Amino acid sequence: MAYFACRGCRQPLTPHLVEVRLPPLVPGENEAGRIRPPRVPRGAWALNLHPDEGLYEPRGVVIHPGDITGTRRHPDPDRLGVACCRGPSGTDGPNLICSVCEADVAAEQGDCWTQNQVVLDLPRVIHSFTEDPDL
Template sequence: MRGKFHCRGCGRALSGEVIVQSLKDPGVQTPDFIDQRPVCAEGSGFKSYEPLQRSHDPSNPAALEFVPQYWLNPADFEATGKVTSKRGRTNGCCGMDGCDGPNIECRECGTEIGTKQSDCWTPLIFVPDPDNTEFRKTAT
């Protein structure tokens, strides 16, 4: 499917057109997670039914434990998203590990639009927040 991610705060398109492949489709291979490498090319992405993170403690789920979730290239959100100023959300040793909740906000309205991982031990990935963003199909 093809579409654009929109901010629910202000309605603007956060990305250009992105081609999203569902990992429920048996013909689609789960991507490799390689440290510091984007999980997909710009303009493409995956819809996953497995979370990127899992907590060992069911009473304290990981920040990215929800499903379904989209796995995208952070470059597609560079122009419309900015790093949060909230302390504690941008932890990491040389980038952001994305383990503490959304760290990217809409430049237009400040809504928390998702989580970027960009550390040396994480893939380069952007996971939009399901409550604050909407994927609007542009074609089928």
């Protein structure tokens, strides 16, 4: 098992996670207020190197929204990409920053027309295999 951390300051961004194959896109109606179930299960991560361009998926490491830690919302409101259902769209660049060094680290998606996921930005995170039991 491994966790992901900020490349700049090594702040942990996830608990220990297991790798899984990227699940298919979660289908859903574009009904206002209806958010899809999370794309990956809690405690797992999957690599998405070929996102669906038509669905505005970011490229990177896909995790469950409940598994992101050590971050906060981006201070630039234009990055939050809040759309019709007031959920984050993640289409305007990373909308989560490291809570320690404030580096852009991930895009959270969770509006009615996007997948429900957090995508870690590959150049801005590291994959750590430490056995630290506190993570």
